[in-house]
Amino acid sequence: MPGQIAQEIIARYESRLARSRSLDAAAKNYLPGGDTRSTTYILPYPAYMARGEGCYLYDVDGNRYIDFLNNYTSLIHGHGNPAVLEAAETQMRRGTVFGAPAAAQYELAEIICERVPGIERVRFNNSGTEATMMAMRAARAYTGKDLIIKMDGGYHGHHDFAGVNVKPDFAATDLPAASITWDGIPACVLDGMRIAPFNDLAAAERVLQANQGQVAAIIVEPMMGAGGAIAPLPGYLEGLRALADKHGVLLIFDEIITFRLSLGGYQKISGVIPDLTCLGKIIGGGFPVGAFGGKQAVMARFDPAHPQTIYHGGTFCGHAVTMAAGAATLKLYGEPEIGRINALGERLAAGVNAAFAEAGLRGRASGAGSLVQVHWTDQVATNSRQALLAMGRAKDLPRLLHLELMNRGVFCATRGLFSVSTPMTEAEIDQAAEAVAGTLQLLKPHAAEVAPHLVI
Numbered sequence: 372m373p374g375q376i377a378q379e380i381i382a383r384y385e386s387r388l389a390r391s392r393s394l395d396a397a398a399k400n401y402l403p404g405g406d407t408r409s410t411t412y413i414l415p416y417p418a419y420m421a422r423g424e425g426c427y428l429y430d431v432d433g434n435r436y437i438d439f440l441n442n443y444t445s446l447i448h449g450h451g452n453p454a455v456l457e458a459a460e461t462q463m464r465r466g467t468v469f470g471a472p473a474a475a476q477y478e479l480a481e482i483i484c485e486r487v488p489g490i491e492r493v494r495f496n497n498s499g500t501e502a503t504m505m506a507m508r509a510a511r512a513y514t515g516k517d518l519i520i521k522m523d524g525g526y527h528g529h530h531d532f533a534g535v536n537v538k539p540d541f542a543a544t545d546l547p548a549a550s551i552t553w554d555g556i557p558a559c560v561l562d563g564m565r566i567a568p569f570n571d572l573a574a575a576e577r578v579l580q581a582n583q584g585q586v587a588a589i590i591v592e593p594m595m596g597a598g599g600a601i602a603p604l605p606g607y608l609e610g611l612r613a614l615a616d617k618h619g620v621l622l623i624f625d626e627i628i629t630f631r632l633s634l635g636g637y638q639k640i641s642g643v644i645p646d647l648t649c650l651g652k653i654i655g656g657g658f659p660v661g662a663f664g665g666k667q668a669v670m671a672r673f674d675p676a677h678p679q680t681i682y683h684g685g686t687f688c689g690h691a692v693t694m695a696a697g698a699a700t701l702k703l704y705g706e707p708e709i710g711r712i713n714a715l716g717e718r719l720a721a722g723v724n725a726a727f728a729e730a731g732l733r734g735r736a737s738g739a740g741s742l743v744q745v746h747w748t749d750q751v752a753t754n755s756r757q758a759l760l761a762m763g764r765a766k767d768l769p770r771l772l773h774l775e776l777m778n779r780g781v782f783c784a785t786r787g788l789f790s791v792s793t794p795m796t797e798a799e800i801d802q803a804a805e806a807v808a809g810t811l812q813l814l815k816p817h818a819a820e821v822a823p824h825l826v827i
């Protein structure tokens with residue numbers, strides 16, 4: 372019975388996670404939903420993790436998982452890398468944060484500026500959210516224009532201007548309509564935002580033309596991350612660059628996820644250099660971080676000595692421990708490591724594709740290198756709307772895949788994103804692919820019931 376398969380998966384999950392269940396119930400007395408991040412909320416309740424070691428996580432009930440979540444792609448060396456720990460510990464003993472610049476900040480800034488082609492000058496934040504917020508502000512200040520064009524379904528953190536069309540316009544027959552995704556964001560934010568579908572140059576040009584002389588910047592992930600790990604079509608990024616130049620607007624790449632894919636991020640892979648770049652995740656060595664940087668001409672406005680300086684505060688920006696851990700992390704993440712984990716990611720993607728084929732289900736892996744995303748369609752999604760529509764039509768299959776993978780000792784994002792970290796080897800990749808294969812076989816009768824279009 373298909374309903375029974377779902378029940379059995381959930382029952383197995385609950386029987387393995389009894390202690391997590393009581394911690395979750397207790398936490399709900401003080402934290403709405405039991406935690407602080409919408410993204411960590413799962414039903415029936417999340418596993419409470421007790422510790423991490425290399426690419427493994429251990430929960431409070433003593434279960435072990437291969438960690439493909441890596442705190443949403445931010446732990447490139449997994450947990451407890453000795454050099455990163457040492458750097459953080461040394462800095463902590465000297466002082467955590469000073470209200471004055473620390474040498475470690477210079478060191479991390481130098482590494483980033485040397486590696487990322489589009490970054491001549493950089494500033495640090497405590498989150499990727501702040502990084503995109505400040506990049507948008509920098510673009511507005513530099514151009515003297517107010518409008519920002521973002522992609523339908525694009526995720527750039529949770530500040531107000533990023534909270535537009537995170538949920539794509541599923542009903543769009545032409546250009547997507549702009550709408551606010553999260554309650555509490557004022558409607559006036561829409562006045563400052565325009566929306567274009569990813570991978571559609573003609574649409575981007577129409578939006579630019581319709582708002583001639585008013586646009587400050589286009590913000591885009593060169594490969595969509597949360598929107599579905601969707602790669603740009605050939606020529607798309609080059610086309611956006613050309614459009615930005617033609618219309619005198621800045622091009623902002625949000626490389627908060629994609630930076631990991633090469634020494635200089637996706638811009639180095641594509642050869643398309645943005646005016647501003649946002650970074651986060653891996654550059655903080657496991658501590659809270661964000662960064663935005665770009666051309667000296669734009670970033671110079673953040674110099675307090677500039678006659679038209681842009682204010683940029685933040686009590687913990689440039690936090691010394693983050694900077695030290697981040698510099699240690701990137702020093703250990705050179706071409707050989709990047710090449711190795713990108714190859715592991717490709718091996719995992721091949722394993723996921725084989726698992727769908729063997730189970731006789733329509734689905735595929737998207738993404739690039741060390742980032743692998745399960746799509747619930749055998750068609751190549753070129754924008755977030757297609758990927759999310761396919762996920763919606765798969766009903767509870769994505770959720771059951773996630774829970775059953777946990778039952779089998781594999782921890783990934785609930786939306787089916789896997790990120791590879793440097794402590795992983797082919798053994799962990801093959802174990803994960805095997806777990807996906809076994810889970811899809813198990814789910815096939817359920818799929819036949821709830822989403823028969825997926826059964827081949």
Ligand SMILES: Cc1ncc(COP(=O)(O)O)c(C=O)c1O
Pocket residue numbers: 443497498499500501503526527528529592596597625626627628651652660661
């Ligand atoms: C592409 C992208 N931009 C921005 C952010 C926001 O970063 P943070 O969660 O550090 O605020 C994220 C986080 O997942 C992201 O994936």
